[in-house]
Amino acid sequence: MTTLFDPLRIGDIDLATRIVMAPLTRNRASPGQVPNALMAQYYAQRADPATGAGLIVSEATQISPEAQGYLDTPGIYNTAQVAGWRGVTDAVHARGGRIVAQLWHVGRISHVSLQPCGQAPVSSTARPAKGKTFIAGGFADVSTPRALRTDEIPGIVAQYRHAALMAIEAGFDGVEVHGANGYLIEQFLRNSINDRTDIYGGSMENRCRFLLEVMQAVAGAIGGGRTGLRLSPVTPANDAGPDSDAQALYEHAVAQLAPLKLAFLHVVEGATGGPRDIAPFDYAALRAKFTGAWMVNNGYTRAMALQAVESGVADLVAFGKAFIANPDLGRRLREDAPLNALDTSTLYGGGAEGYTSYPALADADA
Numbered sequence: 411m412t413t414l415f416d417p418l419r420i421g422d423i424d425l426a427t428r429i430v431m432a433p434l435t436r437n438r439a440s441p442g443q444v445p446n447a448l449m450a451q452y453y454a455q456r457a458d459p460a461t462g463a464g465l466i467v468s469e470a471t472q473i474s475p476e477a478q479g480y481l482d483t484p485g486i487y488n489t490a491q492v493a494g495w496r497g498v499t500d501a502v503h504a505r506g507g508r509i510v511a512q513l514w515h516v517g518r519i520s521h522v523s524l525q526p527c528g529q530a531p532v533s534s535t536a537r538p539a540k541g542k543t544f545i546a547g548g549f550a551d552v553s554t555p556r557a558l559r560t561d562e563i564p565g566i567v568a569q570y571r572h573a574a575l576m577a578i579e580a581g582f583d584g585v586e587v588h589g590a591n592g593y594l595i596e597q598f599l600r601n602s603i604n605d606r607t608d609i610y611g612g613s614m615e616n617r618c619r620f621l622l623e624v625m626q627a628v629a630g631a632i633g634g635g636r637t638g639l640r641l642s643p644v645t646p647a648n649d650a651g652p653d654s655d656a657q658a659l660y661e662h663a664v665a666q667l668a669p670l671k672l673a674f675l676h677v678v679e680g681a682t683g684g685p686r687d688i689a690p691f692d693y694a695a696l697r698a699k700f701t702g703a704w705m706v707n708n709g710y711t712r713a714m715a716l717q718a719v720e721s722g723v724a725d726l727v728a729f730g731k732a733f734i735a736n737p738d739l740g741r742r743l744r745e746d747a748p749l750n751a752l753d754t755s756t757l758y759g760g761g762a763e764g765y766t767s768y769p770a771l772a773d774a775d776a
């Protein structure tokens with residue numbers, strides 16, 4: 411019987427266990443959106459597969475200046491950022507870990523103060539989302555976006571490709587394209603948001619076109635075996651209204667990706683960080699369209715994760731909040747040890763407190 415603690419090869423990446431650290435935005439990058447030594451220490455604490463994760467998915471990382479939506483999130487589009495990330499990936503690899511970069515474009519979930527020259531954020535639509543983002547002065551309503559012209563879309567696709575190449579140069583083992591949580595790719599996928607009349611809007615096939623072009627560009631640049639994708643078919647995160655036929659839409663999207671032979675698909679089941687049963691969705695039917703490794707997330711307890719892998723329902727399980735509070739979550743899952751409590755006041759921004767300060771069991775042993 412396969413367990414959560416068994417090794418797995420996903421595409422071209424060998425993992426020591428099936429325990430994944432989910433992507434977690436922590437807003438601690440240095441000026442210029444550059445990763446720093448504190449971030450390297452945080453990831454290194456969670457990188458040893460014997461005590462931490464078999465695979466780390468990095469915090470969401472913007473592919474261009476326009477792709478940013480929150481204060482102090484890291485980028486992966488210039489050489490300073492690549493050098494900063496190299497410090498992270500070296501620290502992770504020194505502990506025997508594996509790490510992929512989550513490639514992010516927020517689309518309309520941004521604010522003019524975070525955009526080059528104070529310009530409007532771009533999206534599939536010119537209709538604003540209801541919601542807030544975090545900027546220099548604190549929380550603020552997201553800004554009204556500008557709908558991308560059809561002739562601008564190849565340029566955004568090229569930014570994903572460039573960021574993927576930069577990620578490999580920075581020493582990442584691969585990338586996860588962020589297609590979830592109401593950000594740009596989901597703003598194209600769902601007919602509750604996408605109101606375009608060009609070849610990127612209207613039919614299901616047209617709404618999947620942007621995702622497909624991004625995945626072709628990324629996998630074409632770095633190889634499908636180093637490329638994964640995160641989707642969240644029914645999440646309402648970031649004012650993402652439900653698609654009128656989410657099951658058909660996401661099955662169509664995943665089926666179209668088959669020729670790319672992606673390493674993994676990472677599915678957020680239900681409302682991200684909320685109820686798993688917010689809307690009916692047949693995840694097994696979605697999995698049937700995919701041949702790579704199947705990674706699940708959202709509200710997984712130890713018992714649920716053990717069961718998911720042992721039953722074959724999932725190949726990998728990603729843990730978010732539990733990895734924030736427990737650098738040695740892998741050991742704790744193995745030993746069924748109690749978990750540290752999460753301090754929600756230190757999630758976004760700040761320094762070492764609530765970031766690298768959570769104790770491991772070994773600290774108590776010592």
Ligand SMILES: Cc1cc2nc3c(=O)[nH]c(=O)nc-3n(C[C@H](O)[C@H](O)[C@H](O)COP(=O)(O)O)c2cc1C
Nearest residue numbers: 432433434435469470683708709710729730731757
């Ligand atoms: C502080 C915080 C930051 C997050 N940042 C990201 C992110 O950058 N990218 C992403 O896809 N999901 C992000 N998420 C969602 C998590 O990856 C995950 O889906 C969610 O926490 C549910 O998993 P859990 O129940 O194991 O915590 C974030 C969640 C939290 C709590």
